Amino acid sequence: MAVKEIIAASPGPQSAFLKNSSFECLYGGALGGGKAQPLDSLVLTPFGFKPMGEIKVGSQVSNPDGSVATVIQVHPQGEKDIYRISFQDRTSCEVCADHLWLVRFAQRKLKADRRYLDTDEPVRGRLITTSELIQYLDKLDGFSVNARPITPLTKPIVFTKNYRFPQILVDPYVLGVLIGDGCLVGGNDITFTSLDQEIVDQVSAKYEVSNRADGKTYGILKSPELLQTLKDWGLFGQKSAGKFIPEPYKTASIEDRFALVQGLMDTDGYVDDRGHCSYTTVSDQLATDAQFILESLGYRIIRTTDTNTGYRDADGEFIKCQDAFTLYIQGPNCERLVRLSRKKDRCKPFNGGKENDVAGRAIVKIEFSRRAEAQCITVDHPNGLYLTNNFIVTHNSWALVFDAMGQAHLSDYRAVVFRRSYNELKDLIALANSIYPVAHPGTKFNKSERLFTFPSGATITFSYAENMEDALRWRGREIQYLGVDELSDFDWDVFEFLKTRVRYGGKHKEMKLYVRATCNPEGKSFFSVKQYFIDPAPPLTRIVDKRTGRDRVFIPARMTDNPYIDEDYKRRLSYLPAKRYKALVEGEWNVWSGEVFDLKKGIHIWSWEEFYERNGIKEEEQNGIPKNWVRMMGCDWGYAVPFCFAWVASDTKGRLYVYREYMGCSRDAQGRINFNDGLRLTYEEAASEVKSREKDEMIHYRVIDPAERAKMRGDRAQLDPWGSPIRGPFLSAR
Numbered sequence: 001m002a003v004k005e006i007i008a009a010s011p012g013p014q015s016a017f018l019k020n021s022s023f024e025c026l027y028g029g030a031l032g033g034g035k036a037q038p039l040d041s042l043v044l045t046p047f048g049f050k051p052m053g054e055i056k057v058g059s060q061v062s063n064p065d066g067s068v069a070t071v072i073q074v075h076p077q078g079e080k081d082i083y084r085i086s087f088q089d090r091t092s093c094e095v096c097a098d099h100l101w102l103v104r105f106a107q108r109k110l111k112a113d114r115r116y117l118d119t120d121e122p123v124r125g126r127l128i129t130t131s132e133l134i135q136y137l138d139k140l141d142g143f144s145v146n147a148r149p150i151t152p153l154t155k156p157i158v159f160t161k162n163y164r165f166p167q168i169l170v171d172p173y174v175l176g177v178l179i180g181d182g183c184l185v186g187g188n189d190i191t192f193t194s195l196d197q198e199i200v201d202q203v204s205a206k207y208e209v210s211n212r213a214d215g216k217t218y219g220i221l222k223s224p225e226l227l228q229t230l231k232d233w234g235l236f237g238q239k240s241a242g243k244f245i246p247e248p249y250k251t252a253s254i255e256d257r258f259a260l261v262q263g264l265m266d267t268d269g270y271v272d273d274r275g276h277c278s279y280t281t282v283s284d285q286l287a288t289d290a291q292f293i294l295e296s297l298g299y300r301i302i303r304t305t306d307t308n309t310g311y312r313d314a315d316g317e318f319i320k321c322q323d324a325f326t327l328y329i330q331g332p333n334c335e336r337l338v339r340l341s342r343k344k345d346r347c348k349p350f351n352g353g354k355e356n357d358v359a360g361r362a363i364v365k366i367e368f369s370r371r372a373e374a375q376c377i378t379v380d381h382p383n384g385l386y387l388t389n390n391f392i393v394t395h396n397s398w399a400l401v402f403d404a405m406g407q408a409h410l411s412d413y414r415a416v417v418f419r420r421s422y423n424e425l426k427d428l429i430a431l432a433n434s435i436y437p438v439a440h441p442g443t444k445f446n447k448s449e450r451l452f453t454f455p456s457g458a459t460i461t462f463s464y465a466e467n468m469e470d471a472l473r474w475r476g477r478e479i480q481y482l483g484v485d486e487l488s489d490f491d492w493d494v495f496e497f498l499k500t501r502v503r504y505g506g507k508h509k510e511m512k513l514y515v516r517a518t519c520n521p522e523g524k525s526f527f528s529v530k531q532y533f534i535d536p537a538p539p540l541t542r543i544v545d546k547r548t549g550r551d552r553v554f555i556p557a558r559m560t561d562n563p564y565i566d567e568d569y570k571r572r573l574s575y576l577p578a579k580r581y582k583a584l585v586e587g588e589w590n591v592w593s594g595e596v597f598d599l600k601k602g603i604h605i606w607s608w609e610e611f612y613e614r615n616g617i618k619e620e621e622q623n624g625i626p627k628n629w630v631r632m633m634g635c636d637w638g639y640a641v642p643f644c645f646a647w648v649a650s651d652t653k654g655r656l657y658v659y660r661e662y663m664g665c666s667r668d669a670q671g672r673i674n675f676n677d678g679l680r681l682t683y684e685e686a687a688s689e690v691k692s693r694e695k696d697e698m699i700h701y702r703v704i705d706p707a708e709r710a711k712m713r714g715d716r717a718q719l720d721p722w723g724s725p726i727r728g729p730f731l732s733a734r
Helices: 013-019 130-139 172-181 197-204 224-233 254-268 284-296 399-407 425-439 468-474 492-499 526-534 567-573 578-584 608-614 683-694 706-713
Strands: 024-028 042-045 048-051 060-062 068-087 092-096 100-105 126-129 149-152 182-186 189-193 208-211 217-221 269-271 277-281 300-306 310-312 318-320 324-332 360-379 385-388 392-395 414-419 444-446 451-453 459-464 481-485 514-519 551-556 630-636 644-650 656-663 665-667 673-678 701-704 730-732
Touching: 024 526, 060 385, 068 130, 100 130, 126 130, 130 149, 130 360, 172 182, 172 189, 172 197, 172 254, 189 224, 197 208, 197 217, 197 254, 254 269, 254 277, 254 284, 277 284, 284 300, 284 324, 360 425, 399 414, 399 425, 399 481, 399 514, 414 425, 425 444, 425 459, 468 492, 481 492, 492 673, 526 551, 526 673, 656 683
Parallel strands: 024 514, 024 551, 414 459, 414 481, 481 514, 630 701, 701 730
Antiparallel strands: 042 048, 042 060, 042 385, 060 068, 068 092, 068 360, 100 126, 100 149, 100 392, 149 360, 182 189, 189 217, 208 217, 269 277, 277 324, 300 324, 310 318, 385 392, 444 451, 451 459, 630 644, 644 656, 665 673
C-alpha cells in the first residue's frame, strides 16, 4: 500500500526522501512542530473527562476502539492559536493548527479499507492536520454536504471509575423504565405505566409487580430497598421535568449502560419505519445525561429543543406544555438500543446511512477561537487516538517510520530503525503503532521485542545503539533497511558497522537495500556526517563511492518546508542564538552551533595570496609569517578524544592570525576523518609531530592548561617533551 494513502507527505524534500532510490540517503535539517489541545479542553479517561492540563505521563485515557491507553509522553507547547472544530451534530472541540485527525471524506472511495489492530472494523480515512482541514473546507462550495470530512465515532467506552461501595443498586433496565414511564411522586408507591407486556415481563423478572384497575398501571411491591435507593439519589419525588440519570450509571459497564438505554427507549423512545431512532424527554438534565451515555456507547447524537409543544382544548385555545428535548440517534447496531420486539424489528444495520457504512461526525466549520496554553500527548495504543469533548475522536503526537514500510509486502523483508538510546525509542514506536496497523491491516506488535510483524511476514524492529557493544548485538544479522534517527547523536563507527548488516541473499529479486538517516546540523558526529554526506557534492546530487559502487545523496530540509508549522512556534524559535537558529531552523550545515565565531571566507578566512596582498608584503618576502611578528602556539590536549594545536601570529598592530593547526583526529579505513576519536599519542609522540611542523621556527609563547602542563613535566629527572625538543617558553592558561 502506498504511503500517500495513509497521509500525504509534505511536498518538496519530504516527498523526495520517501521516493529516493539511492542506497544511502540523509534527510537533514530542521525542526518540526507539535500536535496540541488547550489545557482546559477535556480528555476522556476511564474515570470520566479530565482537563488536558491534568493529563500526565502514566495517565490512562480512553481509546475510540473501547480500550484504555496509557500516556507515555506529554509535550507542553506554550501559547498557541486555538481553533474550534464544529461538527454536523452540533458538538465541537478545540485544537491547535497542527493537530492530527483521522478523517474520511463523504462519498469518496479509498483504494483500501484500514482496520484497527486486532479487529475487522474498517477505518476508512487518512491522517490530516487542522490546517489542511481549513484549506480543504475553504475550497468547498458552501460546505457541500457530499464532500465534508468525517471523523469516526468511538466504539463503546469502558469506564473504570471506582466507588467505595456498590452503586448499581437498581437493575439498569428497570431504572430506565421508571425514569421513562414511572410515577415517583405518589407517597411511597412506585408505579409505572405500560401497554407493552414485554416491558411488564422484564420488570417482573426483577421485582414483584401488581396490575392496577386501569389495566395499564403497575405497582412494584415489597421493595423498600428500591424506594430508599431512589430517595437517596434524589430521584424519588421528581416529576418528569426533574428526572435525571444517577451519576454512577453514566460510567457503569457497557452492558449496564445499554440496559439503561433500552429501558429509556422502550418507554420514551421511537423507531420509525425507516429505522431512525430518537428519544424525547421534557427534562433538560435527563436529555444531557442520556446524550452522554449514548455518545459513550458510540452513537452520534443530534439534539433539538421544541419550545412550541402544546395542544388545543375543547374551545380551540392552545395550551402550552413543557419544552421537549429530542435526541436523534445515529450509528451502527441500533437494535442494541431497544428490547421491545416491535421496535427492534424496525431497526436497520446502520441508522442514518447505508448498510455496512461506517458512522462518523461530519466537520462543518473551523474557526479561530483564541490563544491559549496548550500541550499534546503521546499514547501507547496502536492507533494513537484518544477522545476529547463529546467523545470526539482525535489523533496525537514522520519520515523514517513511513519509509521503512516500503517493502513490507515482501515476506523476508527485515527493517531496523535505530535511536541512540532505549528511552528515545518511545516516540518512534508510538508513531509506528498509529500507522502500521492502519496501512497494513493485521499487523501485530510484540512489545518486548519492539517488533512489528506484517501480514506478509515482513518485520520492522525498533532498536538502539549507544555504543559499539550495542551495535555488535546485530553481528551476523541480515537486514534490508537500516534507518537511523538523529544520526549525528551516534558514534560514527557504530553507524559504519550497522551498514555492514545491510545485505540480502533471499528469493525476492525485487528486494532493494536501503540506508536512511535523519538528523539536525549538530551532535557528536556532526563533522563526520557533514564530511560524508554534505561536503562531497551539492544537495540532491548523487555521489557514487568509487570503492563500493554504491551511491548516496543528501536531501536538505528546512522548517519552512512544512507548510503546517504555526507562526507561534516559529516566533519562539526566533529567540535561538543566530548560529543555532541557522542550523536547527534553516537546516544550514555550514554553520555549527558549537562554534564561537561566525567565520566567512574572504572576510575571516584568507588564502596565503590574500594574506600577502592585504598586508602589503612584497613578493620576495612572501615566505609565511613575517619574521618580526610575534608567534604563539596554544594546545587543547586530548588522548582518547582529539587534541588541537593552533599557531597564532600577531602583527605590529596587534591583529591575530591563525596560520597553522594540528588536529589529533583518527581516520577510518576509507581515510575519512573521525572528529570524535583521538590519536591516543603520548606527550613525546605529539611533541615530535609538533616539532616536524615547526621546523625550528621561533615560537615566542606557548599556552596550555596548567594541569596538563604538570602531567607533561612528570619526574624532574625526565626529559620535558615541551622543553628541549621544541623552542619557546610555556605560559600557563588561567
